[in-house]
Amino acid sequence: MRRALSEISALLVGDPQADRLVPPTGFTARLTLLTSAIMAFLAVFALALSLAAGRLAERWGEELSRSATLRISAPAEQMAEQTAAALRVLETTAGVASARALSEDEQRALLEPWFGPDIPVETLPIPQLIEVIEGDPGYDADGLRLRLQAEVPGAVLDDHTRWRRPLIEAASRLLALGWLSIGLIFTAMAAMITLAANAALAANAQVIAVLRLVGARDSYIAAAFERRFTLRALSGAAVGMVAGLVAVWFLPEAQEAGGFLTGLGFAGAGWLWPLIIPPLAAGVGFAATRNAARKTLRGLS
């Protein structure tokens, strides 16, 4: 570890004399910078997607799992009785933190998006809803269903599992997809830097031959290339990351109406995550160049 650190610091500080030995190449340098920047930009979005998907899965999981709804469908004259019976059952059930029948106003608010305001809820045969908040540890849903069936035949317990499962599944798939994208982005970056490094090594065949002839060790020759490509990957990725962050910053805020799409982006400490992209890109650039250089040098006398 310490050796790796000293190697990295030596790489960043550099040997100004060694640095001059390889002539600067404008074209590959610019292409490497550009590609690193683009890849970092894309990585920011993949990261935003992953983090948002992770948050979403967590939120849905949390919110929906802690509450359940008991729906009581009964003839109007039995409604109050059944509701009371259901509340009694719930109050004596272990794992239920609280249970509360929704008032008419609350029920009206729930229906408003579909029927508009001022519907006469009381005249409609709509079921009574009871909100059940789960305690910790939770209740046994199947056991509760059996008890309700016996005492309140018109009650249906909906613990939201049906809703939750596909949503959480979708969110975690999205999360996996996001991380996969990040992996692919860095793989593509490694491939590109390998190609660029190979081009640079081929273009500098004479320089390498001369250095070898006068007694330069492979590590010394390789370092001249490693340093260049590492710094290019680092600076390109830094620019791309900043651009990506700015773009994410201007995405619309998370809104109730927009649902999941507007939640894309970073939250709180999540804004720090993209900061690992440039060092990671530098690491990828370093490893790719080292590999390419060592391979090329081994082929020379």
Added chain:
Amino acid sequence: MIELDNVAYSYGGGELLSGISFAMQPGSFHFLTGPSGSGKTTFLKLCYGALVPTSGHVRLFDRDVRTMSRDDVAMTRRRIGVVHQDVQFLDHLPVADNVALPLTVSGRAHLDELANLRELLGWVGLKARADALPPELSGGERQRAALARAVIMSPDVILADEPTGNVDWEMSQRLLKLLVELNRMGKTVMIASHDLGLIRAAKTQVQARVLRIANRQLHLAGADL
């Protein structure tokens, strides 16, 4: 210092050198001659570890090249100065930096060494061209710069492959004089050349032995040259 023991070398199918045994004595001055394509360059490359023999053993400073790592070869080259006919430089760096290159890559480019650099450039007559870029040099200047680069590490051995191939007679005499001076300072010198005039001229200045490659074999040429 450089020993070849029953060495053979083949390129692809054909054998270029075979059954070559030779030991380079410290302080000696050798010419290596023979027709073009006879294997002079290959012989020199075997001597500085650029090639590994197909059979037999090459020992550089008592180490078999087959057992040497790439880093060992690099370290050995700091003790063997090489001058090629088509000498290559780092074309984007001035002559002075190119001559100092062996110091740079071995981490010895200190101030006191750089004083030697000026002296060395003066010795090969390139003081005025120190800031020129290699592509701006004439053939003779390139060879002298190469010689300066080959000796800046104060190597034990100097191997020169047709150092006078691209220069006129006067310049070849000047280069020869420099190599003879190095030999007088105790360096071991080997020059591959098919220029018999050069060899004759050298024989008047130094006790030179002439090796000849013919029919894949190395022969010690007689006194007829």
